[in-house]
Amino acid sequence: EDQVTQSPEALRLQEGESSSLNCSYTVSGLRGLFWYRQDPGKGPEFLFTLYSAGEEKEKERLKATLTKKESFLHITAPKPEDSATYLCAVQAVVQGAQKLVFGQGTRLTINP
Amino acid sequence: GAGVSQSPSNKVTEKGKDVELRCDPISGHTALYWYRQSLGQGLEFLIYFQGNSAPDKSGLPSDRFSAERTGGSVSTLTIQRTQQEDSAVYLCASTILGGGLLDTQYFGPGTRLTVL
Numbered sequence: 001e002d003q004v005t006q007s008p009e010a011l012r013l014q015e016g017e018s019s020s021l022n023c024s025y026t027v028s029g030l031r032g033l034f035w036y037r038q039d040p041g042k043g044p045e046f047l048f049t050l051y052s053a054g055e056e057k058e059k060e061r062l063k064a065t066l067t068k069k070e071s072f073l074h075i076t077a078p079k080p081e082d083s084a085t086y087l088c089a090v091q092a093v094v095q096g097a098q099k100l101v102f103g104q105g106t107r108l109t110i111n112p
Numbered sequence: 113g114a115g116v117s118q119s120p121s122n123k124v125t126e127k128g129k130d131v132e133l134r135c136d137p138i139s140g141h142t143a144l145y146w147y148r149q150s151l152g153q154g155l156e157f158l159i160y161f162q163g164n165s166a167p168d169k170s171g172l173p174s175d176r177f178s179a180e181r182t183g184g185s186v187s188t189l190t191i192q193r194t195q196q197e198d199s200a201v202y203l204c205a206s207t208i209l210g211g212g213l214l215d216t217q218y219f220g221p222g223t224r225l226t227v228l
Contacts, residue, residue, distance in 0.1 A: 003156075032215060032218075043222050046217075091215060097170075098143075101157075102147075104153065
């Protein structure tokens with residue numbers, strides 16, 4: 001069964017304190033791994049897609065990396081506006097249908 | 113261009129009533145997904161439409177849930193005889209499904225359903 005596990009569930013950092021969020025997955029036939037950001041009361045906002053082990057993507061203070069079993073979302077010198085829930089999802093083909101399997105998310109709080 | 117829109121943004125209903133939730137996908141997107149997000153939980157897949165193919169209903173939790181997509185565009189998710197456990201945020205997403213970045217799903221703001 002395809003599974004995605006994110007850790008930690010919640011993370012509190014001081015402004016400027018760098019850290020990493022983890023997304024481990026088991027899926028047959030990975031077609032892509034997606035990172036989304038979700039603010040309270042809003043839908044998930046697309047951040048990155050990674051396709052193959054060793055791939056890295058960057059956007060402002062965020063960098064996503066991918067290995068064969070997990071992905072990391074590194075956040076460097078975060079600011080309070082980076083506070084959000086970060087969702088990881090893997091794209092899999094299930095009985096011919098392309099689906100996203102989501103993790104539970106990591107709730108990130110950056111204190112000023 | 114406009115993103116995915118959903119209506120209503122909030123819906124409060126009484127147990128046993130039927131509700132309809134609407135999703136307008138991004139123009140030109142052929143695939144449309146419905147998800148449910150319960151408080152503090154991840155996104156749970158409900159149903160998937162792709163072009164003119166039969167929808168994948170494998171995620172619908174019970175036969176009280178149904179969805180249709182008219183004209184390959186707007187979709188409606190219907191929940192009959194609502195129960196308190198149906199309370200959640202219902203999210204819609206659309207994508208082109210053209211491979212690579214074209215598979216990125218773009219989400220609407222969601223409909224928060226509260227069943228009293």
